Amino acid sequence: MSELKTTPLNANHRRRGARMVGFGGYDMPVQYEGVLAEHRWTREHAGLFDVSHMGQCKITGADAITQFERFVPGDYAVLKEGRQKYSLLLNDQGGIIDDLMAGKPDHDGLFVVVNAGNKDEDFAFWQANLSGDAKLTILDDRALIAIQGPEAAEVMAAHEPLLADFGFMDSARVMLFGVDCYVSRSGYTGEDGYEISVPADQADRIWDAILEDARVKPIGLGARDSLRLEAGLPLHGHDIDPTTSPVEGALTFALSKSRKEAANFNGAERVLGELADGPSRVRVGLIVKEGAPAREGAEIADMDGNVIGKVTSGGPSPTLGRNIAMGYVPPALSELGTDLQVIVRGKAAPAEVVAMPFVAQRYYRKPKA
Numbered sequence: 468m469s470e471l472k473t474t475p476l477n478a479n480h481r482r483r484g485a486r487m488v489g490f491g492g493y494d495m496p497v498q499y500e501g502v503l504a505e506h507r508w509t510r511e512h513a514g515l516f517d518v519s520h521m522g523q524c525k526i527t528g529a530d531a532i533t534q535f536e537r538f539v540p541g542d543y544a545v546l547k548e549g550r551q552k553y554s555l556l557l558n559d560q561g562g563i564i565d566d567l568m569a570g571k572p573d574h575d576g577l578f579v580v581v582n583a584g585n586k587d588e589d590f591a592f593w594q595a596n597l598s599g600d601a602k603l604t605i606l607d608d609r610a611l612i613a614i615q616g617p618e619a620a621e622v623m624a625a626h627e628p629l630l631a632d633f634g635f636m637d638s639a640r641v642m643l644f645g646v647d648c649y650v651s652r653s654g655y656t657g658e659d660g661y662e663i664s665v666p667a668d669q670a671d672r673i674w675d676a677i678l679e680d681a682r683v684k685p686i687g688l689g690a691r692d693s694l695r696l697e698a699g700l701p702l703h704g705h706d707i708d709p710t711t712s713p714v715e716g717a718l719t720f721a722l723s724k725s726r727k728e729a730a731n732f733n734g735a736e737r738v739l740g741e742l743a744d745g746p747s748r749v750r751v752g753l754i755v756k757e758g759a760p761a762r763e764g765a766e767i768a769d770m771d772g773n774v775i776g777k778v779t780s781g782g783p784s785p786t787l788g789r790n791i792a793m794g795y796v797p798p799a800l801s802e803l804g805t806d807l808q809v810i811v812r813g814k815a816a817p818a819e820v821v822a823m824p825f826v827a828q829r830y831y832r833k834p835k836a
Contacts, residue, residue: 474520474610480685498688507785512617513618514683517674518662522581539569541554542725543569551569551571551638560734563703563712573640590603611663617658623661630650633831636653656698693782701793706793715748755790760781770807776796786826
């Protein structure tokens with residue numbers, strides 16, 4: 468195995484007693500006190516996550532938006548400065564190379580965050596395919612910190628009152644902790660919170676400063692995964708991958724109306740065809756009614772025992788006290804309330820298709836004027 472890379476906070480995690488594991492090619496904290504305790508703390512207070520392993524970049528130049536839109540189905544031309552949106556980097560077949568966040572925190576092009584395990588591939592893709600006046604700049608001199616939970620806004624407003632005025636998917640360049648930061652208000656836990664891109668050499672100081680607040684605790688990747696599962700959010704490489712279309716992945720909200728009408732993005736023919744005629748499979752949420760959790764790879768069967776799909780993510784829900792899962796089934800068996808079975812350790816257990824998110828998302832949306 469190749470040696471694991473480290474984030475600027477690696478030594479800090481170790482000083483705090485984190486249990487470290489390899490993830491996305493990085494040595495990362497999986498837990499501090501325990502996954503269950505950290506999950507609940509984030510749902511009730513504020514959890515601090517090191518997500519510096521993710522890829523950060525800017526795409527700039529007069530043609531930046533036009534070039535970026537060739538490969539994503541979102542409308543970034545009309546996105547206002549100070550906003551960001553979720554989108555999907557698509558291949559020629561309409562499969563999801565990666566899912567990402569891209570926004571306009573300032574007047575200088577797009578600020579983009581991609582997944583850790585895919586970032587080298589994503590950057591190489593853009594380097595090879597961007598043309599005209601569009602330039603990719605990899606921001607490998609920055610760390611990324613996320614704070615999530617119902618008390619996150621109060622914690623961060625104590626450091627910078629301006630952040631209290633942010634709404635969901637707002638994004639801006641802010642002087643914070645005395646340094647130049649990119650700050651957005653969103654999150655991959657279903658809770659309210661912020662992502663803060665900071666200079667790598669300041670990450671340790673800023674991490675410690677945020678943790679001085681008693682409402683905040685450091686949280687590992689274990690709880691991050693159980694939180695995003697409860698929120699019904701897909702993890703690339705598990706719930707979505709380069710063979711999965713946005714329609715199959717139940718991510719059609721990322722397809723802007725104007726882009727569908729123009730049909731001028733990678734894989735548009737497949738994506739629009741599936742919107743019209745339906746896909747062969749679709750991602751659904753499942754409650755596993757009995758027995759052990761259905762983990763990734765477990766088979767999904769109909770009530771006659773015919774295998775119809777596979778679980779892509781699954782485990783116990785600390786909030787619900789039940790076992791939950793996501794997976795792919797034929798559209799005819801995707802209706803809410805459909806009775807199915809999951810095969811766990813060779814035994815069939817009853818399951819039911821339910822709505823996602825499993826636990827209500829609590830993002831902060833500003834009241835409309």
